[in-house]
Amino acid sequence: MTFVEVTEDPVTGVSPSPRQRVRETIEQAQAADQAGLDVFGVGEHHRGDFVGSAPAVLLAAAAAKTERIKLTSSVTVLGSEDPVRLWEQFATLDLLSAGRAEIIAGRGSYTESFPLFGYDLKDYADLFREKLDLLLNIRGQNPLTWQGRFRAPLVDADIAPRADGDTIPVWVGVGGSPASAISTGRLGLPMAMALLLGPLTSQVETADLYRMAAADAGHDVKALPISINAHGYVGRTSQGARDTMYPYFAKGMMENNHQRGAGFPLSRSVFDAQASPAAGLLVGSPQEVIDKLLTYREVYGLNRAVIQMGFGGMPQKDHLEAIELLGTEVAPVVRRESESREGAVS
Template identity: 80%
Template structure:
């Protein structure tokens, strides 16, 4: 299994802490497509756009951005990161991603998640008390849409489907559907039972944060009759690739800290992050993928050894990092980090959770 490396963005619109300038939504949208283009040119494997429904993000319609990226790229896979499935219509999700698959020649993917940000639920008329059940039912429908057409189906949260013709279909192979998991044991167990690929999200914490998550996932998959070794796992986290350790940290910190304070306020008034705390999170034993190319290589291989992951998607530029620095990091990731990790991770992992 080839190790895949990619990038993702939520297109946050944040005032630059150095200049005080606030980028326009139009600027951030165009920069998003440029990031996909550069990632494709330097040989990265995956480009993802996340979903938020607030004015400090431009990612409220990720499928439109991914469709534009499909026309600007040739090889890179195009995924959501994540689709907040509980507040979406699975029929419409399928139609949109199948269209991206046709535009891109079979490069579309879906990462379906419950969503740690919940502003989309009241926006689209859903009750947060149904949060978990909405996701379970809608994932069931999305998987059945992928499996068969026409489809007859019924559930609690939408009108039944009777011999429904749901089109278009995928370009060739089935569209991969991953499940985004933030650490909930129940999520890991249900994802393993379904035999679906798992995308692990790690915001802050030790590099070992998801050991139990992976153990529960693989055990559940095996009990359900799936081969755990055949199920892909990815790690999705923040990072930045600089020329040196110092450059990487100095470049990333002010923007990342601002993003945590200004954009990461789902549960309250933001998250203050001191420089000392950031440096601790950038250390070898913690989760952030920030440092020199060699440091990022070493930590990616650590994730591979710990969890047996075969994919990493890094959110670089969080907090409105200027495009120039962001693109430099994408280039280093593709030209200096990815080739080494692919080579070193080509052998089976030495230890798996």
């Protein structure tokens, strides 16, 4: 996945143009598809140092260059979106891609889109709940009659187009809020957890609360997918991967964080600690990333891991090499080992 950030290269001092970053994003999707990966995601931000303000448009361009990979928002800031328009865009993407569209809907940790589109941040939580309800109703029936607080009511509204197949998967992005995990579990929706930095086990409570809430609501917990979204990079060697990722990741954490240009300082020692087996970053050699992904799976019972590689403006050559390694050397082993361990347990 990518947020399509625009960051000054810490080595050359050159900033890529928005046009370059858009073209690189489509090339990344194409490389991921060819390498055999399962999903490619574009995140949503509404700031000059990101180009991903319209994920559906970028994913539509990626649909034309790919054949099998699923195409998802990661995430859609649903509280500042119109669910009707969002559905129309992703249903169109679903038609273009022959049923490969997904939506990961989130509250949004970056909140610049709320004032931009005329929403009050005091309604942050209520906006998300209401708009998620509307999105799920749109997905579930057509025509639709619906009423809420934040938009005009719908009366026998014909909302088109419809999905290419039966439905469009809607995941909920959860950053660690217990209330978000519980509400997602009650709805019986797939949960996409985010783990930026910290211990690998830092989201265990989130997963437990989600599953308990789902069970209490009568959902089949075993049928509910969970994913982890984490930063990472795959290199030929462990040291080489860290050396390649660190300067760009540190630059991105400082320049593209919530407080633009005054973000999170990350020393090399802290970065290396976060790359250790017990911490969250998925960075290292193929075998090292395989081992950590399998640990993630054991700890959380994961169905999917989405890795944000290249954050901070990593050169495209290095980014594409990492995608190739992830698809050809990491993913096949993780799939095989996961199936083997699941078979042994059952």
